[in-house]
Amino acid sequence: MTANKKSPGFDFVVKQLEADKDVDYATVRDAAAAAGFTIYPIMYGRAKAKLGLVEVAPRGSRKKARERAKQRKALHGDSFVPVIEPGSGPMESLEAVIDAMKAGDAARQRYRAALLQIREILDDVLQD
Missing domain, CATH: 1.20.5 (Single alpha-helices involved in coiled-coils or other helix-helix interfaces)
Structure with a gap:
């Protein structure tokens, strides 16, 4: 079961992905409907993330990026142009x-x- 709440639909998705990591959402959705569960795409994505089948950004990384952007704007105003490192592109x-x-x-x-x-x-x- 999940850590905080009992979610049989989510647990069903996790079990399906554990059995076959390449199963697509439509197949899982149809199997869940046959078992009496209603699942949503977000449940499928979170189950894949829980099992480590997809890369997930660390929690809070967007918040840190917003804070850095605020700091840059405070230092440079709206005229900030990011520096392109030599040899960093085509x-x-x-x-x-x-x-x-x-x-x-x-x-x-x-x-x-x-x-x-x-x-x-x-x-x-x-x-x-």
């Missing part, structure tokens, strides 16, 4: 930036050529 070097710009320019040229062809076709159709 644009690690100047060459990567240049390659991305060249790819964007090539795509722009292709789109422009296609639009010009469409314009010529429409002009021909409208003149006839």
Whole structure:
């Protein structure tokens, strides 16, 4: 049973997940309905978390993040821009930036050529 309350529906979900950790919610819901229990998706998710089948953020982690955000806002106001560490993303070097710009320019040229062809076709159709 659960720690604080008796919840036979939740216990049923836990037993189903213990028997087969890959069982989906619909199957568990149908089995619970056949056994006379009403379960909800939150019960399924909490049962998976209880058994360690999914990762769960530590309790209070969002509260700490909000507190840090308040502190940053107090220090820097609304103009705070997070610092991006060197080498921390796909644009690690100047060459990567240049390659991305060249790819964007090539795509722009292709789109422009296609639009010009469409314009010529429409002009021909409208003149006839």
